[in-house]
Amino acid sequence: MKLIQNSLLAVMAASGLAVATQAIADDHQLSQAPGFYRMNVGDFVVTALNDGTSDMAAHKLLHWNEDKIRAALAEHFMDSPVEGSINGFLVDTGAQQILIDTGMGKGVSPSLGKLTTHLAAAGYTLEDIDAVYITHFHGDHVSGLVNNGERVFPNAKVYVHERDADAESAQAKYAPYRAADAFVTFADGESPHAGIKVNPTPGHTPGHSVYHVESGGQTMVVWGDTLHVAGVQFAHPEVTIQYDSDPDKARAQRLQLFEMIAENEYWVAGAHIAFPGIGRLKKENDGYRWVPANYTTRIEQPK
Template sequence: MKRLALASLAAATVLAHATSFAAAPQLKTNAPAFYRMMLGEFEVTAINDGSTALPVDTLLQGISKADIGAALKKNFIASPLETSFNAFLINTGSKLVLVDTGAAGLFGPNLGKFAANLKAAGYAPEQIDEIYITHMHPDHVGGLLLNGQSAFPNAIVRAQKQEADYWLSADNMAKAPAKADYFKGAMAALNPYVAAGKFKPFEGNVELVPGISTHAGKGHTPGHATYVVESKGQKLVLIGDLVHVADVQMAHPAVTIDFDSAPKEALAERHQAFDAAARAGYLIGGAHLAFPGLGHLRKEGKGYAYVPVNFTQIH
């Protein structure tokens, strides 16, 4: 009997411990979303603004819903697709350059995490020297603003002139009422920098600071720009919104998206950028590639395969 009582007591103790562990709350949080890597002598930090589910089966153009579904299923995902929103910070050693700023409050409640993740990555907004905008959709410019004021008080902001001329024009907004919120968001975000003389648009392909140059384009928006980062023979091209749904558009590069203002031009720009990256083997960084949004391309059949960066610690 004594042996049986001891066994029962031990079982009860184990059960109590198991019950205690099972009752621990689920935390449902991740670490701050930033990822750092070296590019030659430059330090590149990918910073996530959050993610939101997009109905990509209705947004993608030039492909059937069945083919979209098949491509997504092949990669163990589905529509609505949880989509990353990324920005990139380049520390050249003499300049701190930010490419895009996240949405803040301009693209729904699931975004707006950029400022907190920037701080977690070890930087303050006041330290940013230059900000380069790929294009003026709300999820790329919203973070420029904080409580109606410049969120980056010491930064020069730059974008392609053609992009600025389009989105900062009240006349253009009147001609495109369906996009009125996009125009208003761009104006609200950029106007404080314009008023302070800190918005300096560029034209063509120019070097903005040593090691970072721009490649002017159009298609996704009237002045969508990509940025080329080079140090010690290593190269990274930040492609902005040339691709939104990698698991469909890599294998089917002719597929465009409803957000493209000029789909034919966006398609041509993507082909050119992807062919060059696959041929030369350099890195790309995408605003909507799965975080951290950095990887390589290789040619595969009539399309491409995207190979995300391997996690590497910096020593």
């Protein structure tokens, strides 16, 4: 009798689990844990913020032989189209909260537009953001600036290199900040905030800028679109992509930046590297190897 009762209970439990599982699937609410990851860079706290993922047809977009592209991706158990991350990075200096890039924003795709949700999960409000640095004017970096034509970050000033400030495709994103006298351009050689050094890297766009976050003897290079397809371009940094406005300049900037980062063992924060997109580079053969950051729970408050 006891065996029968246990069998009946097991069947009922299994049925209940199946119903619950189906209910979750039907609700389309399956998701990952909140996409934020933080670490210290000197006295600062840098928080990686994932905006979501999107497929990229690397075999069509990269300027390289398709068979070689697919072979390079296969080394990483991937194929094209490649599901790629879109990441932004928050620098908390203790005195200020500076966001670098804003993602694609709401309404484009269910898999995108999550940066502000993850910002809240990390303990920050939209009002907390004092400044937004834009690496370049492409939509997956600037579209999160606005929602329904309004500023998403009401207390922030937006900083853009002067060569990218007049890009027609970004004007609707910049307009509310211009109207609020909260839009600032900078030129080569200028760095608006202490602790963040601007490194102009024209090529991907005319005003593409890399930001060196420097504190306590440590440096993290937030490099925007220096690289798009990690499975190909780390080992083959000479490969360019259709999105580059000047592929030759983009290639030269990437080669120079990779060499400098590897030699100095700087941290890297990449917009299109698998979340959290933080790691270092090691020279390997004719290219480089990506070494992801070791996971840490040891975070100190910014000083």
